[in-house]
Amino acid sequence: MKQTMEKPKRSFRRHLTPIRRHLSPIGSGDRIDYKNMSLISRFISEQGKILSGRVNRLTSKQQRLMTNAIKRARILSLLPFLYNEN
Numbered sequence: 038m039k040q041t042m043e044k045p046k047r048s049f050r051r052h053l054t055p056i057r058r059h060l061s062p063i064g065s066g067d068r069i070d071y072k073n074m075s076l077i078s079r080f081i082s083e084q085g086k087i088l089s090g091r092v093n094r095l096t097s098k099q100q101r102l103m104t105n106a107i108k109r110a111r112i113l114s115l116l117p118f119l120y121n122e123n
Contacts, residue, residue: 059094069102071109077116081107085120 063069067076080088080095080103087107090100110116 061096061099062094063099069099069106071106071113071115073106074110074115077103077107077110081116083120085117 062079063076067073069076071077080093082088087104090097093100093103095103107116111118
């Protein structure tokens with residue numbers, strides 16, 4: 038005689054803790070634009086590097102737009118390419 042053991046059904050939800058959604062640091066009224074220096078300066082490190090999307094908590098689309106805005110502001114001399122620490 039063979040006994041068949043049934044596997045317990047697994048739920049698709051692996052975590053019991055609720056998933057926390059982080060609010061985007063860019064408000065609904067803020068436009069990502071190369072002229073908006075107060076917004077752009079929040080996403081640049083002290084050395085002048087563009088911070089990653091994980092650090093910024095931006096979506097991939099917002100990160101692309103922010104990167105293009107920062108690069109455009111640098112080309113138009115609104116932002117320096119490097120911050121000298123001397």
